Amino acid sequence: MVCWGLVCALAAAGLLIYLIIQLAIWLRADSDLTVLAAEWWGKKPEKELPGKVVWVTGASSGIGEEMAYQLAKIGSPLALLARRENELERVKKKCIEISSLTDKDILIVPLDLTDRSAHEAATKTVLKHFGKIDVLVNNGGRSQRSLYVDTSVDVYKAIMELNYIGTISLTKYVLDHMIQRKQGKILTISSVMGIMGAPLATGYCASKHALQGFFNSLRPELTDYPGISIINICPGPVQSQIIQNVFTEDIAKANANVGDQSHKMETGRCVRLTLISMANDIKEAWISDHPYLAVCYLWQYTPTWAWWLLNRLGKKRIENFKRGEDADISYYKKSS
Template identity: 65%
Template sequence: MKSSVPFVSLAALHWAHIQAKPAASATRAPTSQINSRPQPGTWTRRATPPSCGLGGAGRLWRCDIEGLSWSSSARAQPEATMTWELVLWLLALGALLLLLVQLLRFLRADGDLALLWAEWQGRRPEWELTDMVVWVTGASSGIGEELAYQLSKLGVSLVLSARRVHELERVKRKCLENGNLKGKDILILPLDLTDRSSHEGATKAVLQEFGKIDILVNNGGRSQRSLIMDTNFDVFKELIELNYLGTISLTKCVLPHMIERKQGKIVIVNSLAGIVSVPLSGGYCASKHALRGFFNCLRSELTKYPGIIISNIYPGPVYSNIVKNALAEEVTKTVVHAGDQSYKMATSRCVRLMLIAMANDLKEVWIAEHPFLLVAYLWQYMPTLAIWMTNKLGKKRISNFQSGKDADSSYFKIWKTKHE
């Protein structure tokens, strides 16, 4: 026998094959139609391989079965579309959740988002700043004083500079009482930023004492509270000499040492007044805007020294004596009524965020509570709206100051918590 398949089996196979075909194609389709595109959801017959057709019923049965295929594209295409739609919806939902999280963080923020991220996930000052030599100007009060206290707990060597030597002695004693330093770790170096001829000698004194300068914190300066039209020109000159020219003079004395070592940090304690426009502080704003422009240019010129970090820090209102010591209409006059300062950010919190910025080499740092932080963002991204708001609030600010209140506080009734 030529085939091992009984005749009855062969007949049953052909009957099943015929029933599976569409009624319109009961006869064998021409060769030109065999390879045509199948309709979705139908049985189609592929071209018969050359080896089929002879050699017995068994081979014919096998070729007939292999020649059938089921087109399922009608079901696959909708499933693929639904999968991509689901992926897109999930991505959109994830983006929305991320936006909501960032919005909540912003509403509770007391610093820019990069700074707060560094506080959460970044390097710790306790790890990064140990064993460094840190030179702090304006160390006799305010932010500089608090910075000395917190640095003394990190195991650094401190250089404290200001004009009032007796105040520097007081700060040193407190650092030794509450910190981890010994007397030899703290150098008191009297310094007048307006006496630029003394800056080179002061720099040499620090290098002779400690052999290096890892961090220079330019914190010295004064604020101002007076209307531009009422202010003597000498006040503007004094603010530029002290806040701007004195700072860049000392920096230029220290910078060659850092370039020689190819490393170091230069920290500029600027102000939100270096970003925004603040009525009653025209000369102060000018000096702080000048600092921002100068040090941003310096950073660009030092790109071949990646180990030298320029960090501009912009605190908002901080609880200190800055208003009490601010210049008024004359160089010899200071503010008579400082007003209530209790609504301002605690100095300890401001300094902690500064240390985090220093440990993480942040280049631009905003430290302020709302609404002052919000105003800074508006000046950065929506200046037209910011100018309109400043003009509206400026009238109230001037009125507050002239009536003996703090210029910044009275139109923000929500901040009335006393700082210890």
């Protein structure tokens, strides 16, 4: 016989625990439930990642640069990929200064991610140097700030070639190696824009939605290789150089509306949560301050409300951009 009083009590206790956890997320306001739990009780990067060879794309600035520094301090040998060799040398030099790594522990790979013909050779170079690749961090890419009606189709082609096609091309060669070893991690820096939509970033959102769809579809193709993890990281706005380097309405035009970026999440915090996700093989992590984190939940569970809210916030976002301010500054609180 079912004891309905006990069932109701357990259900109430479960609901209370859930609400407490959601309140903790809201107060912490920088990561979703899975990452929050892993940070408190899960595996620590300092124990899981030392000695792991990590290949980071887009390593000359922003999230990729900061990731190189944090991984170096942990003791992970690094392969650093970006177009600008001088910037990679700068990052390598600092990695050596702040860690116990030596010159041979850090390999720079000067490469344009859109040069797909060079991906196989680059992978062989990294394997020849280190003998293995434990983690691939797909971080290279560019964002966008332009209205669709003003934007050349060539811009959309360039965004997809870099953010999507370039990423899955390099992944293919690294995955072949991981399948041979039956182990490895492929971590891709997607975006909250891969979950929701936003004005001024139609092409960027499309490329991140493409990455989400690709890697979520790749994961079940690898069920025969349980030692290979597919991890998608979805950051919100972060203090990095992404705004300075965005695509605009024309391929050759730079972004003049950089604005104040201090209200966004600190790059170091974003990378720390990313490394926690990496160490714990979290399939998907949302890493953001509010209101973006809250909107992710709305988009996931109540899309009609999310569309309604985005229509209102989106209008303000466009107005901010046209005034030369950061698009999100009017409704974004500085991270604590």
